Amino acid sequence: MSDNKHNIQPDLIRLLFVDDEKDFVEVIAKRLSKKGFGVTKAFSGPEALQAMRKADFDVVILDLKMEEMDGIEILKILGKMAPGLPVIMLTGHGSEASAREGAKCGAMEYLTKPCDFEELVGKIKQVLKR
Amino acid sequence: MNQENRLKDPYYKSLTRKMLFIVIAVSFAPLIMVSGIILNRFSVSYNEKLNAHLGELVLKHKQNIDGFLLEKLNTIRFMAKSFTVEDLNNENFLRNNLAALQTEYGSVFEDLGVINEKGIQVTYAGPFKLENASYSDAEWFRKAINSDYFISDVFLGLRGIPHFIITVRQKSNGKPWILRATISFVAFNSLVENLRIGKTGFAFILNNKGEFQSKPSFEVVHGKSYSFYESIKTGRKTKDGIFFSEMADDSGKEILYVASLIKNGDWILIYQQDKSDAFSDLTHAKQIALLIILTGGMVIIVTAFLLSKRMVARIAQADGEKDLMNQQVIETGKLASLGELAAGIAHEINNPVAIMVEEAGWVRDLMEDEQFSSKENKDEFERALAQIKTQGKRCREITRKLLSFARKTDTCIEDVRINEVINDVISFCAQRAKYSNVIIKSKLQENLPVIRLSNTEIQQVLLNLMNNALDSLEKRGGNITLTSWLEGDEVVISVADNGPGIPRANLARIFDPFFTTKPVGKGTGLGLSICYGIVKKMGGEIDVRSVVDAGTTFYLRLPSRRND
Numbered sequence: 162m163s164d165n166k167h168n169i170q171p172d173l174i175r176l177l178f179v180d181d182e183k184d185f186v187e188v189i190a191k192r193l194s195k196k197g198f199g200v201t202k203a204f205s206g207p208e209a210l211q212a213m214r215k216a217d218f219d220v221v222i223l224d225l226k227m228e229e230m231d232g233i234e235i236l237k238i239l240g241k242m243a244p245g246l247p248v249i250m251l252t253g254h255g256s257e258a259s260a261r262e263g264a265k266c267g268a269m270e271y272l273t274k275p276c277d278f279e280e281l282v283g284k285i286k287q288v289l290k291r
Numbered sequence: 292m293n294q295e296n297r298l299k300d301p302y303y304k305s306l307t308r309k310m311l312f313i314v315i316a317v318s319f320a321p322l323i324m325v326s327g328i329i330l331n332r333f334s335v336s337y338n339e340k341l342n343a344h345l346g347e348l349v350l351k352h353k354q355n356i357d358g359f360l361l362e363k364l365n366t367i368r369f370m371a372k373s374f375t376v377e378d379l380n381n382e383n384f385l386r387n388n389l390a391a392l393q394t395e396y397g398s399v400f401e402d403l404g405v406i407n408e409k410g411i412q413v414t415y416a417g418p419f420k421l422e423n424a425s426y427s428d429a430e431w432f433r434k435a436i437n438s439d440y441f442i443s444d445v446f447l448g449l450r451g452i453p454h455f456i457i458t459v460r461q462k463s464n465g466k467p468w469i470l471r472a473t474i475s476f477v478a479f480n481s482l483v484e485n486l487r488i489g490k491t492g493f494a495f496i497l498n499n500k501g502e503f504q505s506k507p508s509f510e511v512v513h514g515k516s517y518s519f520y521e522s523i524k525t526g527r528k529t530k531d532g533i534f535f536s537e538m539a540d541d542s543g544k545e546i547l548y549v550a551s552l553i554k555n556g557d558w559i560l561i562y563q564q565d566k567s568d569a570f571s572d573l574t575h576a577k578q579i580a581l582l583i584i585l586t587g588g589m590v591i592i593v594t595a596f597l598l599s600k601r602m603v604a605r606i607a608q609a610d611g612e613k614d615l616m617n618q619q620v621i622e623t624g625k626l627a628s629l630g631e632l633a634a635g636i637a638h639e640i641n642n643p644v645a646i647m648v649e650e651a652g653w654v655r656d657l658m659e660d661e662q663f664s665s666k667e668n669k670d671e672f673e674r675a676l677a678q679i680k681t682q683g684k685r686c687r688e689i690t691r692k693l694l695s696f697a698r699k700t701d702t703c704i705e706d707v708r709i710n711e712v713i714n715d716v717i718s719f720c721a722q723r724a725k726y727s728n729v730i731i732k733s734k735l736q737e738n739l740p741v742i743r744l745s746n747t748e749i750q751q752v753l754l755n756l757m758n759n760a761l762d763s764l765e766k767r768g769g770n771i772t773l774t775s776w777l778e779g780d781e782v783v784i785s786v787a788d789n790g791p792g793i794p795r796a797n798l799a800r801i802f803d804p805f806f807t808t809k810p811v812g813k814g815t816g817l818g819l820s821i822c823y824g825i826v827k828k829m830g831g832e833i834d835v836r837s838v839v840d841a842g843t844t845f846y847l848r849l850p851s852r853r854n855d
Contacts, residue, residue: 182642188649195656275645275687278652
């Protein structure tokens, strides 16, 4: 089930998935786990930061708009906590403006919701190559 | 509301009336005031000048008449003193002297006579047979014999012809005698007769009993009466002794009288003239002024009427344009609100759709581990899951376009790929085109350079052009073709339809604000003017070509490299 196309072993990739939409996080986490990724779920900014303190991650997938703490705010803190950590922004707005905003704060890629799962997996592998 | 109906509104009718009233009042007030003041001053001045002139005239004639009488009296006095009564009693001598007087004074002296103390004319030189005529009972004789000199009133006497006499009394051997001269009435009357002014001005002389001493040229309305004489003397008197008065006749006609006492107050010289005749020049001037005021007034009223109508029409037009602008603002506001609503909805829908699509994907992932007894069922599962994914993508596209459209109008300048914007606009209009039987085609040149401009604004322009094209094809359907290509440094976009076209007369005005050929309420006439403004702001050009019954094409030229 692991994808060895690019000589990357997905079961070694640790993902932190941050989104306040619980149902979405659950199903994506299940799919990613089946693909061999290790997925830690966080449903808010504080939860995500707590998870960051407890463990290391290879990629963070972060929703832009969350109620408790904005994605941009979390992005800035992540940048200080773990500089160079690849972050993929997930946004429901789909505007280049929000992508630019994220890029300024350190996000490497962005995807619009609802995103293509294969595209998401592709982006994860892409950011790891850099 | 069209212009015609707007002008029928009570508000605009009232505004027209008020404006008309104000313009007329403001124009008439100074006209009447100035005219009134000038006319009044002119009247007063004219009155004064006229009275002064007439007074001077009457005074001059008074002096002439008094001078005449004095001169004739002095002549007789000289004769009486210079010659003895015996000389004068010689008829030839008297006749020669009369001839000498007539040579000198013309026909003024009619005759000469010497009268004794008994009133008998003992010597006579003249045309009548009055030798030895007796004047003992004549009133004039009684006055003359008791005065050094005497000038009588005009009377008929023994000769039966109007005349008056001058007498000088002398004494000889203690007995009085009188040298008498008869003055020609005609000669005397001519002094008064030549005082004529205007059509009705003339003069005459009355004695202190109100009896005529001269022959008036016209009828004297008030007749000869003592009361008239007294009335004249009660008039306004100047320091030169001139009397001014006015009296009305029975018909109400006002008559001017200017008078002066002559012959030491025994007689009065009266000048009479109809007031209307005396002031005819002033009356004429007033009539001209009135005509000018009336004519000017008519012009003011007509001009005020036209001016107020036109101004109110312009105000109504401006109000109409303001209403259209407000309508446009409200519609824009509504659109913005709708946009925000759409954005909110789109954003909210994204999450459930994402979950649905991912759950379908998860089912698909799990299916990979399952062994299906029925291949048909497995195929059907896969088909259904694929369908969920497809419809999820479709939802994503719809929300993406909604969000794109609902983005607040900002002038954020960015690199824009024009073909993407064109395709977005085509998508927006696809539904409407379908229901209007309009086919939208595009011929977009690939790899066009980016243009630095506001995505939202160029989208707005293209959307407007598309909507206009769809409006023109609404009834019968047709084709709209969007084309893009590069010409030098400019990216050119054309929006062409095969609709009814735009008449030549309207083409020149197509970008004018508020110009519209759509029915009332269907368009504000601002769409193309806004487009024009936006394109100009971008440094581009917008143009139109149209042929009636063939179609219309709009061209946008946008600079591909632009430094802000």
